[in-house]
Amino acid sequence: MIQPHQAGPDQLAFQQYRTLLFSVAYRLLGSAADAEDVVQDAWFKWSAADRSQVADPKAYLTRIISNLAMERLRSTRRQRETYVGPWLPEPILTGPDTADGVASADSVSMALLVVLETLSPLERAVFVLKEVFAFSYGEIAEAVERSESAVRQAGHRAREHVQARRPRYPGDRARRRDVTERFLAAATGGDLNTLMELLSPGVTLWTDGGGKVRQALKPVVGLETVARWFAALGTMSYQGVEPGQMRAELTSVNGGPGVVFRGPDRVIATLTFDFDPEGRISAIHNVANPDKLQAITDGIRYELR
Template sequence: MSPAEQTFIEHRKLLFAIAYRILGSVADAEDVVQDAWLKWSAADRGQVADPKAYLSRVVSNLSMERLRSARHKRETYVGPWLPEPILTSADSAEDVAAAESVSMAMLVVLETLSPLERAVFVLKEVFDFSYAEIGAAVERSESAVRQAGHRARSHVQARRPRFEADRGTKRAVTERFFAAATGGDINDLMQLLAPDVTLWTDGGGRVRQALRPVEGSAKVAAWLAGVTKRPYEGVEIADMMAEVVDINGGPGVVFSAAGRVIATLTVALDADGRIAAIHNVANPDKLHAVADGIRRG
């Protein structure tokens, strides 16, 4: 292995983590990291004093550029657009800040930021880069990134989940929710759902899902109970396998059948331990990373 390859591999995990949080897409993040490798392998590395800073700059700019081009596609997406889920480990989720930054609920909030604000927020709040380092990374003045960071923080604080439950509570609620949903008992579901709960389902026009967010406990419970009473994509609910695993920094459910992953489901809780948000990703194009992770596991 060449020194260039060894240096890149040392930083690859960080580079993917930055790109994924800016883009919300595993496939796009992997493409960005590959493009960063091509730039790194062709660079005059003798002039690079700090490889981590150099590579972070390359990845941040490539990610912002890709996010700008992806915005139009996401605006014309069929139904709600949700981030692409990834499997995470319980060990990595012990870092509460890192786990929250990769949660579905947080990534949905980050989607409302501009590309610059999102990059600045990720580099500062998640990876603790200084404003000087961020300015160099995104090729803006330090004062400009401070302003972008302030706007991003204010925006995120106004929209982020108000409460982050501990892992044990979240896992217990997720398991109870899964049991109630598959049992089709609306009364059981209603006890778990916050009155203003919102369900987002992402099928991307590829599979049958709600085309708008479902809001309110009664409507969400009725929708979930209805789904469990009929086959989904030709598969009977009784023939599906479901497993509680770590998805995006916390407990979630992976549904599988006929040798393929069909959907993922994650929840966010309110301060009373009730489910305030449900994110259900079923677009087959967004399930490759989870499927690959399960096969490797």
Template sequence: MTESVFADHRSLLFSVAYRILGSAADAEDAVQDAWVRWSAADRSRVADPKAYLVRIVSNVAMDRLRSASVRRETYIGPWLPEPILTTSDAADDVAVADSVSTALLVVLESLSPLERVVFVLREAFGFTYREIGHAVERSEDTVRQAAARARAHVQARRPRFPATRARHRAVTERFVAAASGGDLNTLMELLAPDVALWTDGGGKVRQAMRPVIGAERVAAWFAGVASRPYEGVDPADMVIEVVELNGATGVVFSGAGRVFATLTVDLDDEGRVATIHNVANPDKLHDVAAGTVHPLPS
């Protein structure tokens, strides 16, 4: 009974922990910690197992986030969240998909641990302020204030430009085809003038150590990448696969039996590529390489 109840909510717990931590590996560890605490708890006193488990995993994740924040201060180059393969076919819920997007997770990195947990539980999962207060052991007023600060911060840092899933996929596919083929003209057509490319190699593989800004510089960067081997694999031998990453169309690059990188894009109000997130740190590609697909429960 103990295992079946936990199993029923495991996907939800991972989704909560991943949105808080931005790391599939850390989220899995948080879920395992939650299992240990659930196994040791007096469950005869638990009236609502779902709320109780979310409370456990939220607090575990918040503690882990504090430790992770210290480590990320010394990270080499830009830090990006660990990508995950997702599936949202059942509901095709734009809001749910956006709540796990790379762009949003990047913005959430700038929130305090409490603000991030409150934002995730409120905006992604619809918990009431009272329920969140109970989960994070804060007053309802404190939670409301944290939610307001977090929401204002996210809205200021990440303006939303709605694009249909079909439009986003079409632009992503055109962009990747142009980038891999070194087609500068098409790249310049697709890129916004102030496009920003963020690459995360963690100091372990060759990547840009600072964001690359501007259409000409970004186009030249991709043209250069397309013309030379990467990690010992010739561009002609690289496999490019269009998949769903973090709730939207993304791309996985692989070759010689291993995954090299993932790429996702955000579009501006004119449908041009405004932001590119490229994760190449091998430590962050294990979940994608394993082929694990995560549903997006809300």
């Protein structure tokens, strides 16, 4: 990252919008590593541009990052067609600023990012720029280099699709954290009865091992099945780590309460949660693919817009 005190005017302008650029790219790609790559590519394009012709650096940089991210998304989607088991986004540690903004936190939730995966690259870009960052359709049309009419149509399709697949239950954040704490205590203590109280009847567990570590290759569905899965945590080894060697930490992951599991020498997995209208856990996303845990391992905590 460029340090402001070392930067020239062009670097300062880029640095001013770097958080925005990463925030857009991560929501478009679902990968912190890919988002960092396209932000770096955006810097190279910005450095080579004739900035005397740039009237609005924010709009110019948003156009660069949107098109780079859409191009990367088209490429990575072909790779994901052969992915082993469910594909989940790369989890990130988020700061209190993200957690304080309900809309911002929801827009980086694992549940929403999974739904965004089902959109086309254009629909995803339009949805993110309009619904998360409040760009006008005219601004988005310029950013994605499409007509305003095409952008409006893409935005309408995306919004309907997301609303159908991602009902929002804002709930109370303190209650969500309390439920997560109780879930973690019950899972590590093998308390099946409490787990069944905290889980929604139709709860679904998604596990992403990417073929690198052993995980369920299909979603695990149903109250009793999911409850028994987690009740066994305190009695069975997980990825070669015995229960006594495993540490579970409650922290902020993707804008909400999450759990990071650590062994003696590595991060093993993360858990994030979605909740139903009654505040029970309706979905659990378990990322165990080591390729997606590097940012967690490095302790990078992202500030997002």
